[in-house]
Amino acid sequence: MPEDLNWAVGGEAGDGIDSTGKIFAQALSRAGRHVFTSKDFASRIRGGYTAYKIRTSVDELNSVVDRLDILVALTQRTIDENLDELHEDSVVIYDGERSWDAEVPDEQIDLDVPLKSLAEDAGGAIMQNVVALGAACEVAGFPIEHLDSALEKRFGDKGQKLVDNNQEAARKGRDYVQENYDHDFGYSLDTTDNDYVLLNGDEAIGMGALVGGCRFYAGYPITPATNVMEYLTGRIDNYGGTVVQAEDELSAINMALGAARAGARSMTATSGPGIDLMTETFGLIATSETPIVIADVMRSGPSTGMPTKQEQGDLNMTLYGGHGEIPRFVLAPTTIAECFHKTIEAFNLAEKYQTPVYLVSDLAMAVTEQTFSPEEFDMDEVEIDRGKVVDEDSIDQYLDEQGRFQPHYDAADGVSPRAFPGTEQGAHMTTGLEHDELGRRTEDTDERVQQVDKRNRKVETAQNEEDWSPREFGDEDAENLVLTWGSNEGAIREAMQDLDVDVRLISVPYMFPRPDLTEAVEAAEKTVVVECNATGQFADVVERDTLTRVERINKYNGVRFNADELAERITETFAAESEAKA
Amino acid sequence: MSSQAHFTDFKSDKQPTWCPGCGDFGTMNGMMKALANTGNTPDDTFICAGIGCSGKIGTYMHSYALHGVHGRALPVGTGVKLANPDLEVMVAGGDGDGYSIGAGHFIHAVRRNVDMTYVVMDNRIYGLTKGQFSPTSREEFETSTSPEGTKQSPVHPLALAMAAGGSFIAQSFSSDAMRHTEIIEQAIEHDGFSLVNTYSPCVTFNDVDTYDFFRDSLVDLDEEDHDPTDYDQARQKIMDFDNIYQGVLYQDDDSVGYEKRLGIEEPMNEIPEGAPEGAMDLVREFY
Numbered sequence: 001m002p003e004d005l006n007w008a009v010g011g012e013a014g015d016g017i018d019s020t021g022k023i024f025a026q027a028l029s030r031a032g033r034h035v036f037t038s039k040d041f042a043s044r045i046r047g048g049y050t051a052y053k054i055r056t057s058v059d060e061l062n063s064v065v066d067r068l069d070i071l072v073a074l075t076q077r078t079i080d081e082n083l084d085e086l087h088e089d090s091v092v093i094y095d096g097e098r099s100w101d102a103e104v105p106d107e108q109i110d111l112d113v114p115l116k117s118l119a120e121d122a123g124g125a126i127m128q129n130v131v132a133l134g135a136a137c138e139v140a141g142f143p144i145e146h147l148d149s150a151l152e153k154r155f156g157d158k159g160q161k162l163v164d165n166n167q168e169a170a171r172k173g174r175d176y177v178q179e180n181y182d183h184d185f186g187y188s189l190d191t192t193d194n195d196y197v198l199l200n201g202d203e204a205i206g207m208g209a210l211v212g213g214c215r216f217y218a219g220y221p222i223t224p225a226t227n228v229m230e231y232l233t234g235r236i237d238n239y240g241g242t243v244v245q246a247e248d249e250l251s252a253i254n255m256a257l258g259a260a261r262a263g264a265r266s267m268t269a270t271s272g273p274g275i276d277l278m279t280e281t282f283g284l285i286a287t288s289e290t291p292i293v294i295a296d297v298m299r300s301g302p303s304t305g306m307p308t309k310q311e312q313g314d315l316n317m318t319l320y321g322g323h324g325e326i327p328r329f330v331l332a333p334t335t336i337a338e339c340f341h342k343t344i345e346a347f348n349l350a351e352k353y354q355t356p357v358y359l360v361s362d363l364a365m366a367v368t369e370q371t372f373s374p375e376e377f378d379m380d381e382v383e384i385d386r387g388k389v390v391d392e393d394s395i396d397q398y399l400d401e402q403g404r405f406q407p408h409y410d411a412a413d414g415v416s417p418r419a420f421p422g423t424e425q426g427a428h429m430t431t432g433l434e435h436d437e438l439g440r441r442t443e444d445t446d447e448r449v450q451q452v453d454k455r456n457r458k459v460e461t462a463q464n465e466e467d468w469s470p471r472e473f474g475d476e477d478a479e480n481l482v483l484t485w486g487s488n489e490g491a492i493r494e495a496m497q498d499l500d501v502d503v504r505l506i507s508v509p510y511m512f513p514r515p516d517l518t519e520a521v522e523a524a525e526k527t528v529v530v531e532c533n534a535t536g537q538f539a540d541v542v543e544r545d546t547l548t549r550v551e552r553i554n555k556y557n558g559v560r561f562n563a564d565e566l567a568e569r570i571t572e573t574f575a576a577e578s579e580a581k582a
Numbered sequence: 583m584s585s586q587a588h589f590t591d592f593k594s595d596k597q598p599t600w601c602p603g604c605g606d607f608g609t610m611n612g613m614m615k616a617l618a619n620t621g622n623t624p625d626d627t628f629i630c631a632g633i634g635c636s637g638k639i640g641t642y643m644h645s646y647a648l649h650g651v652h653g654r655a656l657p658v659g660t661g662v663k664l665a666n667p668d669l670e671v672m673v674a675g676g677d678g679d680g681y682s683i684g685a686g687h688f689i690h691a692v693r694r695n696v697d698m699t700y701v702v703m704d705n706r707i708y709g710l711t712k713g714q715f716s717p718t719s720r721e722e723f724e725t726s727t728s729p730e731g732t733k734q735s736p737v738h739p740l741a742l743a744m745a746a747g748g749s750f751i752a753q754s755f756s757s758d759a760m761r762h763t764e765i766i767e768q769a770i771e772h773d774g775f776s777l778v779n780t781y782s783p784c785v786t787f788n789d790v791d792t793y794d795f796f797r798d799s800l801v802d803l804d805e806e807d808h809d810p811t812d813y814d815q816a817r818q819k820i821m822d823f824d825n826i827y828q829g830v831l832y833q834d835d836d837s838v839g840y841e842k843r844l845g846i847e848e849p850m851n852e853i854p855e856g857a858p859e860g861a862m863d864l865v866r867e868f869y
Contacts, residue, residue: 262669
């Protein structure tokens with residue numbers, strides 16, 4: 001038996017698939033097992049196929065694989081959609097009493113459990129999914145007490161009766177399998193004493209924002225970024241902040257701009273189409289030198305594309321979007337835990353350099369729940385740097401000879417002081433028009449050059465003062481180099497365990513400014529860039545930076561990379577080179 | 583800054599580039615006087631504006647100010663006020679900025695009811711782009727882009743505000759300095775979103791909606807025995823498109839600003855130097 005177990009529940013949207021999956025994931029996490037989930041969903045509220053998949057192991061997990069060991073199928077389509085991933089020992093749990101005639105292929109183990117009737121016996125048909133979870137516990141050799149604990153967490157607020165009923169429903173499922181199937185399924189899920197936390201990328205961004213001092217969030221609902229807003233709503237108030245659901249993305253980013261000018265750490269999160277709408281104001285933010293964090297949780301584009309599917313297609317837009325030339329920072333977390341850390345870093349960079357910061361995440365991270373040790377979120381390490389803020393006492397040095405505050409003072413490092421409104425003698429204006437040091441419109445050629453240079457100089461300062469190092473894995477001296485960005489890191493790391501060749505992996509979380517990869521690319525025999533888009537946007541950037549051609553592994557069918565396929569494609573890429581040489 | 587400001591404290595040393603005779607001079611003077619008369623200072627005032635002749639106002643006044651993109655000044659003002667409720671927030675715009683490109687934001691700002699004052703310098707024309715019709719232009723108005731009239735009904739800003747649930751709806755005329763200032767003072771003192779549609783004639787491109795036209799047609803509500811707190815009376819006046827009124831048409835005395843309803847009490851500009859106390863509780867939620 002493999003060391004990891006792959007489990008899924010699937011049915012129609014509206015069947016409670018998501019909460020069923022989440023409960024089981026929590027049960028596993030509370031039992032000290034690692035969990036890595038993925039979701040298959042469509043852009044509709046009811047009906048259509050949807051699934052929640054869990055991979056679990058005692059060891060750390062960073063990817064999905066092409067294998068399903070236990071499948072809870074609430075519809076025939078769930079079985080059909082997952083045929084490729086089922087193997088001869090796979091167990092399919094379904095309800096034969098339901099109106100559909102389940103067709104489970106012969107080679108799989110077919111487990112007919114009257115989910116609905118058993119749920120009714122326990123107090124209500126609505127608990128049929130929990131009956132299935134109880135049955136799954138028996139098949140997986142997983143102590144049902146951990147499921148009890150997850151049910152307690154889920155329903156505790158709604159009363160003990162509901163908890164009891166659900167726990168009873170789970171037992172009915174377990175007992176039914178025990179009594180009716182005399183079969184050793186061969187699984188025995190080990191548990192540990194570890195207490196992991198289970199969260200997804202959007203939640204990690206929201207948590208990073210709160211911890212990083214964000215006090216104002218304005219956004220407009222859009223898949224897959226909405227969860228950031230939902231996380232902050234209700235929680236941010238405890239810190240004296242607020243969330244505004246704006247009328248559209250144009251409004252959201254302008255509200256964030258106003259709040260930032262008023263002195264609040266301020267952010268918005270959206271996905272590609274929302275970034276399109278925000279781009280006009282993005283230029284104003286940069287020109288007015290306002291610190292704002294804009295999270296782009298990418299999905300398949302262009303246009304409305306495939307809203308519920310994975311893609312990393314917005315890199316060019318975040319790097320180059322907007323008319324004119326706009327200094328900016330672009331950060332791309334490479335893991336869910338990094339979504340937390342990079343959000344805090346994004347706020348510090350935004351305020352230190354008074355520049356908009358794009359935080360680029362993607363659907364694969366946004367909806368994936370993963371276990372971490374709580375220590376991954378070390379609060380003692382969090383440092384807040386608000387940059388150059390003047391008060392009544394320090395403002396004098398930034399007043400001109402007529403006593404006027406200069407918000408766009410031509411500082412040597414490109415960073416002028418900020419005066420929050422309410423600061424005496426600090427009254428000033430700013431504008432998207434080219435302006436002088438006072439913030440007033442100018443068309444003077446020298447002043448234009450001065451301000452453009454000043455804004456660009458902030459990037460140079462940041463390049464020298466901040467650490468833009470990439471993350472490194474594998475053999476540093478290997479002749480095969482894999483480069484990637486965003487959410488692919490985990491799958492590549494896992495794929496590397498199955499490769500016949502030695503590989504050096506550099507995973508880049510800083511898209512701009514970014515580390516100089518020239519030395520690494522030149523030292524390698526061959527370089528391949530892995531990314532979820534069709535044209536290789538990061539590969540283009542690497543080629544331009546290093547003046548060297550690179551190979552590309554791209555995926556753009558809407559599904560994230562998994563470890564199995566990457567092992568194959570990376571091996572093929574480097575083998576092709578050897579053949580060509582031979 | 584002393585606690586008592588004079589209206590000239592709100593004036594910058596930049597000379598306006600508005601055309602001589604432009605209604606915007608009077609509109610701005612009234613805004614400055616009203617701010618001073620209501621006890622505000624440049625250091626606790628924030629002015630937001632969009633694009634167009636009206637958008638230049640932040641340059642000619644002295645306070646904290648942002649001159650933003652076209653049509654989006656209201657969301658900026660919303661963000662400023664929510665992040666620091668101690669500030670006096672005033673938003674200025676033109677009829678194009680507010681009722682055309684920014685019309686969506688206008689409706690939502692009205693219903694959201696953040697405590698700020700929105701002064702729309704309504705000249706019924708696009709001035710800075712040299713004379714095209716605007717959303718408040720009359721249907722028969724001939725311009726470079728409407729040689730045979732606009733063939734569209736004009737927007738009725740006050741009716742739009744009332745339909746969106748406005749809590750303070752007023753109209754003024756920039757050359758009636760006393761009344762204009764008085765109306766803006768009332769708008770500043772209102773708790774909630776205040777709309778002041780100010781007729782601010784364009785002497786260069788609009789030869790129909792002139793000073794004389796407004797002087798002859800304006801009916802002052804002070805002479806009409808109008809009770810702005812009477813919703814039905816207000817609705818009748820606002821929906822009376824045959825007359826142009828000056829004064830406060832509607833005011834909801836019970837209005838409470840959105841920021842108060844959200845429970846925002848302090849400016850959001852102070853944050854801890856590290857993670858907030860008890861931050862690990864945020865992590866523990868995910869056990």
